[in-house]
Amino acid sequence: MDIKQLKFLIALDETRHFGQAAARCHITQPTLSMRLRNLEQELDLPLVNRGQRFEGFTAPGERVLAWARTVLAAYDGLQAEAAACRGNLVGTLRLGVVPLSSFDPLPLLHRLHGQHPNLRFELSALSSEQILEQLASNRLDIGVSYLERLDTERFESLALDETRMGLLYDQRHFDFGDQPLSWETLAELPLAALTSGMHFRQSMDHNFHSRGLNPSFLLQTDAVHQLLQAVHGGLCCAVMPLNGGLDALTEHLRLAPIADAHTLAGLGLIMRRSAPRSALAEACFALCRETS
Structure with a gap:
């Protein structure tokens, strides 16, 4: 067993396709299949359900896959830790951000990349629960x-x-002037919103309901880009983070402040306390502390 076999297994899970997994790993499909069969033989377990195409993992395969992710994360962390001891940061910083947060990660990534050119980034939009689980x-x-x-x-x-x-x-399509808007005004507008369950939506609903308002949403979606498309097309307006920079995406978008409007809970940068803790995470935290 070697690290590459585990990478092949994870690539297959993420692509759900033998050919795409092989392409991602820069090998041929027969080589990928052979290496995975070798892994199955070594573990004496069937890992993959095979037919005309990929048909998912077996129950043992799912359990091995979870361990493969853990082993690969530890391997990457070991490489990053060794590089950090040499005064460098290498590898991939994996960052999860809740949808519609006011935190723009790009300035942070720019600074990290400027200091450590070999550093790469993986940015995911995840719920609060998913972020804590994956941390x-x-x-x-x-x-x-x-x-x-x-x-x-x-x-x-x-x-x-x-x-x-x-x-x-x-x-x-709309003009609201320069004065902060009231929630009563918003309740009369055609609005789009994230689907219920996300923290930003819960905060928005609280602001409406605490004032006895029950707006009817013209569009609800779990995709931020669809909200932006609907607003840009003039279908509706949307409550968004005031300082998220979304109004800079095109010359036509504007962000009007809303009076007495903020999320129910504060936002924060989070990392795990227990070892093994990523050297990349610690460097990221240190940089944010310096600039806060």
Whole structure:
């Protein structure tokens, strides 16, 4: 068994296709299949359900896959730790961010890349629960999530700026002037929103309901880009983070402030406390502390 076989297994899980997994790993499909069969023989377990095409993993395969991710994360962490001891940072910083947070990760990534040119980044949009779960299982190095009910014995955090809310609209279709908008005004507008269950949506609903307002949403979606498309097309407006920079995406988008509007919980940078803790995560935290 070697690290490459585990990488092949993970690539197959992520692509769900033998040919695409082989292409991602820069090998031929017969080579990928042979190496996975070798792994099955070594473990004396069937891992993959095969037919005309990939048909998923067996029950033992799913369990081996979970261990493969853990082993590969430890291997990558070992490489990064060794490089950090030499004064360098290498590898991939895995960062998970909740949808519609006011935290823009790009300035942080720019600074890290400037200091450590060999560093790479993997950025995922995840729910608060997914971020904590993947931090705990060492599938993420850093999370940007809400600090409400955070288990401080398991996770270390660095508070970020408060997330304030604004109304995103296309000025070709709407005009709200310069004054902060009231929630009563918003309740009369055609609105789009993230589906219920996400923290930003819960905060928005709280602001409406605490004032006795029950807006009817024209569009609900779990994809932020669809919200942006609907707003840019003039179909509706959307409550968004005020300082998220979304109004800079095109010349027509504007963000109007909303009076007394912020999320229910504060946002923070989060990493696990227990070892093995990524050297990349610690470097990221240190840089954020310097600039906060």
